[in-house]
Amino acid sequence: MAFVAFLFLIISFLSLKDRTIALASSSCVSQSNNVEFTLSTASHSASNPTSSCSLQQCNITSSDNLTCSLSPTPCFNYRTANNISYCAPAIHCPVLQPCNSVTSTCASNDSVCIVNSCCSPTAVCLPLLTTNFCIREILTKDHLVLFIRFLLLGWSMTASMIVGRYGHTASTLLDGKVLVTGGYGSSGNLNSAELYDPSTDVWTQTGNMNVARYRHTASTLLNGKVLVTGGAGSSGYLNSAELYDPSTGVWTQTGNMSFARDLHAASTLLDGKVLVTGGFGSSGYLNSAELHDPSTGVWTQTGNMNVARDVHTASTLLNGKVLVTGGAGSSGYLNSAELYDPSTGVWTQTGNMSFARDLHAASTLLDGKVLVTGGFGSSGYLNSAELYDPSTGVWTQTGNMSFARELHTASTLLDGKVLVTGGYNGTIAWNSTELY
Known part of the structure; x- marks a missing residue:
């Protein structure tokens, strides 16, 4: 158990190398300032002598429904302006960004505003990533085995889909569920769709698409609907598009793209439009790009990519x-990467990946x-994974998946x-799934 705790602490420090986490009864240094958190004489609390403040330490039988037990790192009770509690280790205040003093909110969606921290009276933005280090459930022996596997590999198995498929899509909906659509399976082209609920680890069927297709794209719109575009079907390359409404489970057709294409990529932009790029069509590899306006259902062309490509990925930063x-x-096979600026419609090249790959998947993480x-x-076939840092344009390798696979999907929960x-x-067409 001590070895597991040691691994947990090492990984915690490596994954938060720009933030300082202080264990109880120990000191740390951040931005040339020393800080020490010590367990106080009061029950279930910790204090920082340098700022004369204290935090309640979380415990198994908390009366305020806050339970953060069995973490190797002591966890403390941080509260928001509307009295919501979060479990997190003691954190040195100078490494945290201040909240908006009027709205008590943070600019980043991966942080929460804490008003009664040891940074008081200044409210600060607590990264939600730090709250993951405080385990909220009691670990059984079986859980511990899975926990060790998670520490060593980063991936864990979850429930299988109802239908084995590849060349399909997966989209995270606004309620947190994941919609999987189409693809190719034992019966050929598929128009079926199913939903995954991360809270229950269960898959359920939902409404079928109007057109059976694979190697298409699916994008979650700002209104919560999902736009599916193109792909290949019984009639060849497709330019058709359709919309899924999660509130009804029903699909409806919308405007067609300017070009029939499959093996292309699509991204929902911050203004709500959808950018479709490249792919393969009747003229071969495509470098064209076009924009879909959900308010009108109309497609318009935009700047071309520097490289004509298909089976690539496109991720909104x-x-x-x-x-x-x-x-x-x-x-x-290509390892090149390029960036599209919606404000100008211009493409520029950026750092190359470590591996040339196609038929891969890409996901924008909460840290950007x-x-x-x-x-x-x-x-x-590849099981390797790598991370792109937009602030530097550099790629670094991370843990490998349990299985080598192509034409899979990857969704940020x-x-x-x-x-x-x-x-x-x-x-085979995998129905296996795993979590990073």
Whole structure:
């Protein structure tokens, strides 16, 4: 158990290398300032002598419904302006950004405003990532095995889909569920769709699409609906598009794209429009891009990419730009990446990935980085994963998936984890899923 705790602390420090976490009865240094958190004589509390403040330490039988037990790091009770509690380790205030003093909110969606921290009277933004370090459930022996596996690999198995499929899409809905659509399975092209509920680890069927398709795209719109575009079907390359309404489970058709394309990519922009890029059509590899306006259902063309490519990914970054990665082109597998600026319609090149890959998946994480997983390259099917940092334009490798797979999907969940579903490994259509 001590070894597990040691691993947990090491990983915690590595993943928060720009923030300082202080254990009880120990000191740390941040921005040339020393701070020490010590367990006080009062029951279930901790104090920081340098700022004369105290925090209630979380416990198993908390009377305020706050339970953060069995974490190797002592966890404390942080509260918001509307009296919501969060469990997190003691944190040195100078590393945190101040909240908006009027609205008690944070500019970043991955932080929460804390008003009664040791940074009082200044309200600060507590990164939600730090709250994940305080386990909210009692671990059984079986849980501990899974916990150790999570520490060592970063991935864990979850419930299987109802239908094995590849070349499908997965979209995180506004209620946190994940919608999987279409693809190719044992019966051929699929128009079926199913929903995954992360809170129960259960899959359920929902309404079928109007058109059976695979190698299409699906984008969650700001109004909560999902836009599916293009792909391949019984009639060949498709330019059709349709909308899914989560409130009814019904699909309706919308305006067609300017070009029939499959193996393309799509991204929902911060203004609500959807950018579709590249793919393959009757003329071969495409570098064209077009925009869908949900308010009108109309498509308009925008600037072309620098490289014609298909089976690539496109991810909307927190700064509003779109990152396109890899794919295949006339020169073979690609490791190149480029950025689209919606304000100008112009594409610029950025750092190359560590591996040339196509048929991979990409997810924008809550910290703004982009996780790229799997795909196919010169060495065959890939289980490798790497992270792109928009602040530097640099890629770094991270933990490998349990299975090598292509034509899978990867969805960022509301708790910050990434759900990978399905895919193909050269032999079968996977129905396996795993979490990063």
